[in-house]
Amino acid sequence: MENVKLYKNPTFENANETKKRYRVIMGGAGSGKSVNVAQDYITKLSDPAYEGCSLMVVRASENSHLNSTFAELHRAIMRLELSHVWTVTKSPMQMVNNNTGNYILFRGCNDIRAIERLKSVTVPKGKLCFVWVEESTEIKASDFEIIDDRLRGELKEGLYYQITLTFNPVSATHWIKSRLWDFDDENTFRHQSTFEDNIFIDDKYRERMERRKIVDPDGFKVYGLGEWGEVGGLILTNFEVCDLNPKDFETLTMGADFGFNHASVCLLLGHKDGDIYVLDEVYAKGRTNAEFIKLLGEMPKNVFMYCDSAEPDRIKELNQSGFRALAVKKEQNSVKRQLDYLKQRKIYIDGRCKKTIMEIQNYRYKKDNSTGNYLDEPLEFEDDTIAALRYGIEPIRKATRLRTMSKDVLGIW
Numbered sequence: 001m002e003n004v005k006l007y008k009n010p011t012f013e014n015a016n017e018t019k020k021r022y023r024v025i026m027g028g029a030g031s032g033k034s035v036n037v038a039q040d041y042i043t044k045l046s047d048p049a050y051e052g053c054s055l056m057v058v059r060a061s062e063n064s065h066l067n068s069t070f071a072e073l074h075r076a077i078m079r080l081e082l083s084h085v086w087t088v089t090k091s092p093m094q095m096v097n098n099n100t101g102n103y104i105l106f107r108g109c110n111d112i113r114a115i116e117r118l119k120s121v122t123v124p125k126g127k128l129c130f131v132w133v134e135e136s137t138e139i140k141a142s143d144f145e146i147i148d149d150r151l152r153g154e155l156k157e158g159l160y161y162q163i164t165l166t167f168n169p170v171s172a173t174h175w176i177k178s179r180l181w182d183f184d185d186e187n188t189f190r191h192q193s194t195f196e197d198n199i200f201i202d203d204k205y206r207e208r209m210e211r212r213k214i215v216d217p218d219g220f221k222v223y224g225l226g227e228w229g230e231v232g233g234l235i236l237t238n239f240e241v242c243d244l245n246p247k248d249f250e251t252l253t254m255g256a257d258f259g260f261n262h263a264s265v266c267l268l269l270g271h272k273d274g275d276i277y278v279l280d281e282v283y284a285k286g287r288t289n290a291e292f293i294k295l296l297g298e299m300p301k302n303v304f305m306y307c308d309s310a311e312p313d314r315i316k317e318l319n320q321s322g323f324r325a326l327a328v329k330k331e332q333n334s335v336k337r338q339l340d341y342l343k344q345r346k347i348y349i350d351g352r353c354k355k356t357i358m359e360i361q362n363y364r365y366k367k368d369n370s371t372g373n374y375l376d377e378p379l380e381f382e383d384d385t386i387a388a389l390r391y392g393i394e395p396i397r398k399a400t401r402l403r404t405m406s407k408d409v410l411g412i413w
Contacts, residue, residue: 011197012036018189023164027193028226038076045102052126054103060138060241061351062108101125109143110242136165138241141175170361172228194226216381219362233364233374239347246279254305255392263384264292269392275346281353289314293321306391328391338390341397356385
C-alpha cells in the first residue's frame with residue numbers, strides 16, 4: 001500500500017458530527033466527499049464508544065466496490081495508522097476491527113439476488129447501525145426503502161442509525177432530490193461541496209475545471225459546482241448500472257478510440273436480444289500506444305476490435321500485438337446514426353466501468369448560448385468512452401457478419 005496522508009477538510013466537520021438518520025452529502029467531482037466519509041467511518045468504528053456498531057457499504061453494482069469504496073476505506077485505515085487493528089480481506093470482501101468487533105460489509109442492489117443478500121445481512125456482534133450508499137444516484141428509490149428498513153431495533157445508549165448518501169447531482173429529476181434534498185425533514189442532514197472546498201486539490205485539477213467551465217458549462221454545474229444537473233440536452237438516458245459477466249455472452253465486440261491528451265479507451269461489449277452490455281473498460285490518458293497496449297492485458301485477443309480509422313498506425317501496432325483490430329469505415333452522419341441506434345437499445349454497464357458511467361451520465365447536446373436551445377450536435381468533451389462505444393457497435397448496427405465466440409473460447413482468457 002502506498003504511503004498516504006490524513007485528509008481533513010474543515011468543510012465536512014458538521015457532516016461528521018451529525019447524528020441525523022439521513023446524511024445526504026452531495027458535491028462536485030474532486031470535492032473530497034468520499035475520502036472524508038471513508039475516514040469518518042474508520043475513525044468511528046475504531047472507537048470503543050461505537051463498539052457493536054457495524055457498517056454496510058452499498059453500490060448498485062457489488063463488483064464496483066473493490067476499486068472504489070473498499071480501496072478508499074483501506075486507504076483511510078492506512079492514513080489513520082490503524083492497520084494493526086483492522087483485518088481486511090477481499091474474499092469475502094469485508095473489514096473487521098479486532099478491538100471493537102465492528103464489521104464493514106459490501107453489498108450491491110441491482111438484481112433480486114443482490115437485494116436478498118442485502119436484506120439478510122447480519123453481523124456477529126452488535127447491530128448494523130450505519131449504511132453508506134456511494135454513487136447513490138445509481139440506485140432506485142425502492143432499493144433505498146429496503147436499505148432504510150434494515151436499520152431498526154433498540155440500540156445501546158450513545159449509538160444511532162444513519163444512512164449516508166454520497167453522489168454527484170447528475171439529474172434534477174432524481175428521486176434523491178425530491179425525497180431527501182428538497183423535502184423539509186428534521187431527520188435529514190444535507191451537505192453540498194465543490195472542488196474549491198477541497199484544500200488538498202491540485203492546480204492541474206483546477207485548470208481542468210476552469211476549462212470545463214468554458215467548454216461544458218452544463219457539466220461544470222454538476223461536476224464543478226455540485227449543482228443539480230439540467231434535464232434537457234442529455235443524449236443517452238437508457239442505461240442501467242449492474243453486475244455483468246463476459247462468460248454470459250456469446251456475441252462480443254470491442255471498440256477502441258485513441259488519444260493522448262484525450263483518453264485512449266477500449267471497451268468490451270456484449271450483445272444479446274438487441275441490447276448492449278458494457279462489460280469492461282480500459283481508460284488511459286497521457287499514454288503512448290505501446291503503453292496503452294500493455295494496459296489491454298486483460299482484454300481478449302480473440303474478439304474483433306473496431307477502431308477509429310483516423311489512426312492506422314495504432315491499429316497496425318494493435319494487430320502486431322495479437323489483437324484483431326479493424327478500422328471502422330465512417331459514413332456520412334455516422335455519429336448521428338450511431339447515436340440513434342444506441343437510443344433505441346437498453347445499455348447495461350458493469351459497475352466497474354467508472355469512466356463509461358460518468359461520461360454517459362453527462363453526455364449531452366451542445367447548447368446555443370444565444371437562444372438557450374440545444375443543437376442536434378453532441379458536445380465534444382469527455383466523450384472518449386462514448387466514441388469507443390460507437391465504434392464497438394458498428395458490426396451489429398450495420399448487420400455485418402460477426403463471428404460468435406463460444407463459452408469454451410471465452411474460458412481461455
